[in-house]
Amino acid sequence: MTVLARPGRAIYGLLTSVRFAVVQIIAIALAGVVGIVVPQLPGVAFRAPADYAAQMAILRARLEPALGTPPTDLFEALGLFRVFSAGWFTALLALLAVSIVVCTLDRTPRLWRSARDVRVVQPDAFFDPALPDRAVIAGGLHAEDVHAALRRAGFRVREDEGPGGARFLYGDRHQNAKLFTLISHAGLVGFILAAAITSRFGFETGILLPEGQALPVESIGSAGLVSVKSLGFAAPRDANGRFTDFTTDLAVYRDGAEIARKVIRVNDPLAAAGYTFHQNFFGPAVDLAIRDGAGRLLWAGPIPLDEVNAGRPYGRFAIPGREEGLEMLLGEDAAGATSLAVVGYRIVGEDADGGPLVETVFVGGAAPGQTYVVETSDLRITFEKMSAFSGVIVKRDPGASIVWGSFLLLIVGLSLTFYFPRRRTWARLAPSGELRLVARADRSVDLRREFGRLLEDLVAHRRTT
Numbered sequence: 001m002t003v004l005a006r007p008g009r010a011i012y013g014l015l016t017s018v019r020f021a022v023v024q025i026i027a028i029a030l031a032g033v034v035g036i037v038v039p040q041l042p043g044v045a046f047r048a049p050a051d052y053a054a055q056m057a058i059l060r061a062r063l064e065p066a067l068g069t070p071p072t073d074l075f076e077a078l079g080l081f082r083v084f085s086a087g088w089f090t091a092l093l094a095l096l097a098v099s100i101v102v103c104t105l106d107r108t109p110r111l112w113r114s115a116r117d118v119r120v121v122q123p124d125a126f127f128d129p130a131l132p133d134r135a136v137i138a139g140g141l142h143a144e145d146v147h148a149a150l151r152r153a154g155f156r157v158r159e160d161e162g163p164g165g166a167r168f169l170y171g172d173r174h175q176n177a178k179l180f181t182l183i184s185h186a187g188l189v190g191f192i193l194a195a196a197i198t199s200r201f202g203f204e205t206g207i208l209l210p211e212g213q214a215l216p217v218e219s220i221g222s223a224g225l226v227s228v229k230s231l232g233f234a235a236p237r238d239a240n241g242r243f244t245d246f247t248t249d250l251a252v253y254r255d256g257a258e259i260a261r262k263v264i265r266v267n268d269p270l271a272a273a274g275y276t277f278h279q280n281f282f283g284p285a286v287d288l289a290i291r292d293g294a295g296r297l298l299w300a301g302p303i304p305l306d307e308v309n310a311g312r313p314y315g316r317f318a319i320p321g322r323e324e325g326l327e328m329l330l331g332e333d334a335a336g337a338t339s340l341a342v343v344g345y346r347i348v349g350e351d352a353d354g355g356p357l358v359e360t361v362f363v364g365g366a367a368p369g370q371t372y373v374v375e376t377s378d379l380r381i382t383f384e385k386m387s388a389f390s391g392v393i394v395k396r397d398p399g400a401s402i403v404w405g406s407f408l409l410l411i412v413g414l415s416l417t418f419y420f421p422r423r424r425t426w427a428r429l430a431p432s433g434e435l436r437l438v439a440r441a442d443r444s445v446d447l448r449r450e451f452g453r454l455l456e457d458l459v460a461h462r463r464t465t
Helices: 002-015 018-037 049-067 069-078 087-116 143-152 177-201 400-419 447-460
Strands: 134-137 156-161 167-173 203-210 214-216 226-234 247-254 257-265 270-272 275-291 297-304 307-309 312-318 324-332 338-350 356-366 371-373 380-396 423-429 435-441
Touching (some): 002 087, 018 087, 049 069, 087 177, 134 447, 143 423, 177 400, 203 226, 203 275, 203 297, 226 275, 226 380, 247 270, 247 275, 247 380, 257 270, 257 275, 275 312, 297 312, 297 380, 338 380, 356 371, 356 380, 423 447, 435 447
Antiparallel strands (some): 156 167, 167 423, 203 380, 214 226, 226 247, 247 257, 270 275, 312 324, 324 338, 338 356, 371 380, 423 435
């Protein structure tokens, strides 16, 4: 037991140390800065190993030319590309929560004693008028007069008999004020726990959702698969051509059955199946029908142009079942009509750095309603019409309810602490009739003003006989 007691006391001392708490807060803040500065993997990367590999490949293509492969490997091993969901970050938050709980438990007995254990009878030196916040009234007051004045000032009054026949009175207002800080501490712990839970189990991703198309939120094959579908998109303009709103008629499905539907807009999301769906942005899409030489349909539907090239909407698309892909740039012809420039490419291998080697297969274009026949391939690409896609941010925040509860606790605790500060007054009434008083209060109280009011009230009720 002695062997365990020493390290136990050391750990307890560390957890109750303010300096250690400051070190933890600095470490969490530095980790947050790293999470802001270093590019982070999106939430979609953690749906499946294949998604992680794909998103990590995108990050490597961005960072390795500048940092090199070994530093990028080190960053990945340390979890710096997923700081807020890394195990070590969750552990830091959990450790801080434990420290706050232990500190609170350590302080609670002292707070309780300071609130409940009060000495009514104090030594004569305590009432020395040379000390601050003291006062002396020569005479004309009885114990019941002092008691009544303290009650009028809102104090809870206790009385006791002291040595030499002196009468002592003690007034306490908002006696449990210090205990209110425990409520605030509970709120802080709740915030930290919510952050740890959300960072570990939360989910956020963006979905480019063309009109009429359904896309899964989770990995295909997941139990209770949740998917979303855009049933309509609108982006009205004012007389000057500026967008006044953009909305999506969004339906949410679980295992193919509709469970929720709503027209979402910015700041008016849809909550369903444990997720929240936010309207975030929008852009143009092109409806294409792609067939091979035998007339077999390879693709039919909208394709988002979610990038910009030379100030024009731009997008890429890998043709299902083929080695070819398309690069598309939306523009206008000489007459100002909409046109789509299309470049076909094929991946033929990898370069020395593991990146794809691409060769151009064809270059062409089409206008809405036209079909482009690729001479160097058996593809036929029909530009059906222009449409639009809606950018929807999907979030799952399991700590949200804890955050709201913690926020309530924090507000209640702070309000009680600052709006109901503790005031205390001791009075010593000597047999000669001399009354000596001492006032104490929290820093937020204008003690001189309140003490002055009490003295004025006592003087006003002095007896002449």
